[in-house]
């Protein structure tokens with residue numbers, strides 16, 4: 001029989017859930033400690049998404065909301081990388097969903113009150129199911145930074161939101177990818193809610209000139225690591241042996 | 242011990258922010274035409290509605306105000322205790338006006354884990370939102386089931402001496418259950434690291 005369990009999460013490398021510099025956490029972060037217990041089949045199993053759900057332009061945000069072949073405003077980028085687990089085993093069939101602001105830092109969302117323009121040809125929504133080697137890619141527009149109310153008005157660095165389903169529900173990850181060289185990263189309380197500098201840097205994608213598809217598209221590499229799954233095989237033996 | 246060195250660090254969480262609907266429920270938020278369907282709209286498309294139970298409730302912040310900009314995701318087995326495919330996954334948000342969520346699904350069965358131990362019927366719930374630097378995990382159990390032998394519930398009662406009532410949906414009608422989540426305060430829900 002096969003016994004599977006997820007590696008315990010190391011909270012020294014995860015953001016503080018209560019982090020008053022990020023004001024919205026004050027009324028939402030739980031105060032009590034989480035209850036730690038070994039994962040069960042309910043966490044090791046997870047929904048299986050089939051490639052049938054993916055449409056032709058789901059990973060091409062430049063095209064998937066364009067009207068009459070009009071291009072969205074902004075410069076085009078390729079965001080690519082791999083999804084692996086903590087043992088560096090590729091996670092195939094992982095569903096990645098992304099969302100982002102347009103080039104002027106505006107989301108196509110009724111609650112976004114930023115006084116900048118919607119781009120009628122850009123919705124900022126994409127998804128991909130990873131290949132056998134865990135790879136993924138998105139064609140999109142460089143998102144703009146944007147102001148938001150926090151301790152007064154503060155600015156978010158340029159970022160893309162990522163939601164990932166691995167093979168286990170317990171591997172579920174929601175995070176944000178940043179861009180190498182953005183001076184706003186070190187000022188961002190959401191980034192700084194992560195206590196470890198090296199781990200903070202793992203959210204910053206790297207410019208990869210070699211992968212630039214053509215002269216009018218830049219490439220950024222962002223690799224993702226999900227919780228590892230331990231597998232052990234055991235025989236049913238008599239007690240005492 | 243060498244093995245430990247080869248275990249890499251998990252990518253850290255960041256908040257899902259207030260605009261998560263764009264990526265997770267685009268059709269729902271008024272961005273039609275990119276995805277044919279939002280995922281998780283119906284956890285058991287092949288089952289008949291008449292067998293469904295309804296679980297409803299609200300997610301309360303530290304001021305005991307019900308919030309509506311949260312994403313809820315549930316994962317459960319079927320009535321026979323089997324997890325398979327995409328069945329049992331649901332994704333939903335509270336109503337903008339009533340601030341209540343409502344999940345129609347089948348009542349899960351008891352489920353045997355790898356260790357051979359039997360867990361009472363439960364649904365895994367993941368909560369993501371603005372203000373949460375990490376998503377929160379909890380479980381929905383049911384007050385018309387016997388929970389005394391559930392290994393997780395027993396562990397909480399024996400080791401943490403916590404009141405487990407925040408994990409238990411209350412039966413309010415024949416097929417209706419109430420399940421509220423309190424992010425903070427005296428009634429703070431039990432959250433898990435599983």
Ligand SMILES: [Fe+2]
Pocket residue numbers: 156159161258
């Ligand atoms: Fe954002």
